Structure formats: C-alpha cells, structure tokens
Amino acid sequence: MHEKKTLRLxxxxxxxxxxxxxxxxxxxxxxxxxxxxxxxxxxxxxxFDNAMRRLIGDFDxxxxxxPYKRDVFEYLNGIEGDAMACGAVNTVIxxxxxxxNTDGVGFVLMIESAGINAKGKKVLVLGAGGSGRxxxxxxxxxxxxxxxYRRNRAELxxxxxxxxxxxxxxxxxxxxxxxxxxxxxxxxxxxxxxxxSVSAFQGAEAAVDLIYTPQKSEFLRLAETQGLTIxxxxxxxxxxxxYADCLYLDKTPIRSEAETLYKKYVRKYGE
Numbered sequence: 001m002h003e004k005k006t007l008r009l010x011x012x013x014x015x016x017x018x019x020x021x022x023x024x025x026x027x028x029x030x031x032x033x034x035x036x037x038x039x040x041x042x043x044x045x046x047x048f049d050n051a052m053r054r055l056i057g058d059f060d061x062x063x064x065x066x067p068y069k070r071d072v073f074e075y076l077n078g079i080e081g082d083a084m085a086c087g088a089v090n091t092v093i094x095x096x097x098x099x100x101n102t103d104g105v106g107f108v109l110m111i112e113s114a115g116i117n118a119k120g121k122k123v124l125v126l127g128a129g130g131s132g133r134x135x136x137x138x139x140x141x142x143x144x145x146x147x148x149y150r151r152n153r154a155e156l157x158x159x160x161x162x163x164x165x166x167x168x169x170x171x172x173x174x175x176x177x178x179x180x181x182x183x184x185x186x187x188x189x190x191x192x193x194x195x196x197s198v199s200a201f202q203g204a205e206a207a208v209d210l211i212y213t214p215q216k217s218e219f220l221r222l223a224e225t226q227g228l229t230i231x232x233x234x235x236x237x238x239x240x241x242x243y244a245d246c247l248y249l250d251k252t253p254i255r256s257e258a259e260t261l262y263k264k265y266v267r268k269y270g271e
Contacts (some may be wrong), residue, residue, distance in 0.1 A: 007034055007248055012041040012048075012072075013065035013099055018213075024241045026190050027265055029095060034249065056265060061093045061242075061248050066184075069130035072099060077120045086137040086163070088130035093242040100247055103131060103136030106240030107210075113259055114231040116206045118178060119143035126150075126195050127182035128159040131210055135182050136165050147176065150183075171195070174202025179223070181209040186217035194218040201226045 011021045020037040021253050029036045041057075043051045048068060052075050055062045069088035073079065076089070077097030081087045082104045089099035096177060111118060121144050125136045129151040139146050140163070148158045149168040160167040171179070185195040191214060201207065207223030210233035220230040239258055247251040 004179070005035060007036045007058045007261040009036055009063065009248070010041055010062040011056060012043060012062060012068060014044070014067055015042050015201075016040045016065060018044055020237065021065075021241065022247050023269065024238055024265070025063075025245060027268070028238075028242055028245050028261055031046075031261055031264070032102070032127055032245070032249065032251075039111075041170060054056055054099075056094055057125070059094060061091065061095075061244075063244060064092065066091050066130070082134060082137055086130070086133040090134075090240065091247055093247060100135050100244075102240040102243035102247070103236070104136040104141070105243050105253075106230040107135050107234045107236075108138050108142050108234070109239045109258060110235040111206075111208055111231060113198055113262075114208075114229070116178065116208065116229060116231060121145070121177040122175065123147070123178040123180065123184055124149060124171060124200070125165075125180050126158055126171060129182065132182035133159065133163060135180060135210070136163050140165060147192070170196060172199040174199055174204070176200075176204055178206045178208065179204050180207070181211065181217070182218045184211070187211045187213060188220050192248060194222055196221050196222075196227055201228055206231070210236065211212075212237065213244075215269050218229075235262060237264060 024233045025038055026036050041051045076099045079099040083099050083101035091100045091102055118139050123139050123144045123146050125132050125148045136146050139184050146165040146170040149171045156167050179215050183195045183227050201223050206229040208231045211217045212232045212234035224230050241255050242258045
C-alpha cells in the first residue's frame with residue numbers, strides 16, 4: 001500500500017464530528033511524504049452496514065471508534081495482534097481485510113513519555129469497554145499487575161477471565177499504584193464528574209485519563225489534589241494514529257520518530 005502517493009482513509013463512529021483524527025493523520029502522513037484524503041463517518045447503528053460497505057469498497061483503510069470496535073469483526077477476513085487479545089479493532093487495512101488495534105501500544109507510549117512506568121506496578125483500569133480492554137492488555141504485556149472494575153459484576157468477571165486479569169471488588173479501597181479512567185465519565189454530558197472519589201487514589205503515584213477534552217477532567221483534578229502525577233489521553237490519540245499509519249504504509253514504527261512527530265504536532269496545533 002505504501003507505493004500509493006495518496007492514501008484514501010476514513011474514520012467510522014457514532015459521532016466523530018469533533019474528532020481530530022483527520023488533522024492528525026494528515027499531519028503524520030504529510031511528514032512521511034504521503035498525501036491523504038480523510039473522511040469522517042458519523043453513523044447510527046442502522047446506517048453502519050452501508051457505511052462499512054462504502055469504506056471497504058472505496059478506501060485504502062480506515063479507523064474505527066466508539067461504539068463499533070467490535071462490530072467491524074464480521075466484515076473482516078482476520079484480526080491480528082492486540083485486536084485478537086482485547087476483542088476490539090481500531091484500524092483496518094482493506095487490501096487484506098485485516099483488523100488491528102493500535103490503542104494499546106499508543107497508550108503505553110503515552111504513559112512512558114509522561115514518565116509513568118507500569119512495569120511491576122499494581123494498576124487499576126476503570127471501565128471494560130474497547131479502550132479499557134486494550135489498555136488492560138497493553139499494561140499486562142508491559143509487565144503490570146492489572147485489575148479491572150466496572151459496575152456490572154457478571155460482565156466484569158467475564159471480561160477479566162478473557163483477558164487474564166483480576167476483577168477488582170471496588171475502586172474505592174485504594175492500594176493501586178496507577179489508576180486509569182477508561183469509562184468516558186468526565187466528558188460530554190458527564191463533564192465535571194469523576195468515576196471515583198479521592199479514596200481510590202490512596203497509595204497511588206499516578207492517574208491517567210483517556211479523556212482529553214477537557215484537558216483536566218474531574219478525575220485528574222482530584223488525583224492532582226492528592227499529589228499524583230497526572231496524564232490525559234491527548235498523546236494516546238496521536239500515538240495510536242502513528243502506529244495505524246505505519247500499518248497503512250507497511251512501515252516499521254520507530255518510537256523516537258513518534259515522539260518527535262508528536263512534539264512537532266503540539267508546537268503546530270497545541271494540545
């Protein structure tokens with residue numbers, strides 16, 4: 001696919017009207033000397049099939065976001081890597097009909113760049129949707145001891161069994177060194193709310209929120225009052241896009257290149 005000078009890419013989700021994905025992918029690919037056409041598809045579940053057929057038929061590849069990271073499976077010839085382990089796809093290459101997940105590697109690069117080392121740490125992941133699952137798998141692969149929490153106990157147990165991580169009884173007990181919000185609570189109509197109280201941060205050294213709008217969620221604000229290192233999800237969005245673009249181009253990702261490009265992007269556009 002890398003022989004093409006212009007890539008035709010897209011993003012499908014329920015509401016991607018405010019997504020920065022187009023700007024990010026055009027920036028990254030532009031720095032690599034590749035021009036890109038990028039189209040957003042905000043679709044309801046009723047229109048999902050039609051949109052998928054168009055993306056598969058007319059595009060080189062596409063990205064997938066909430067809530068369709070599992071729904072795409074039935075349209076693919078296969079899934080690879082983290083997508084298999086966490087049961088969620090965010091990147092599709094149409095030439096092969098293969099789905100991948102770059103959220104996990106993007107997450108790990110984000111926290112490491114923020115000075116947060118998960119290896120050997122007790123980590124709590126709040127939320128067990130697509131992003132929670134990919135985050136948990138990536139942290140487990142990075143050598144962390146991972147626990148997950150969601151309110152629905154039966155679904156939590158099932159997810160933890162699938163991923164090989166521990167189901168937390170309650171997040172409010174504390175005792176975790178890193179606490180990560182993958183719930184979405186704190187954005188849109190829940191802005192100003194946190195999925196946990198300060199009790200969850202007892203004994204913790206860092207808190208990470210995948211939310212990046214607002215820049216400092218209530219979850220991160222509470223963590224900061226307890227003296228924790230905090231990190232929002234802005235860099236993850238960029239890094240998972242970088243890894244996706246490397247897949248589109250059949251290019252080996254280089255961590256230093258990803259970090260350099262992100263710094264350049266922030267200088268140009270701000271966070």
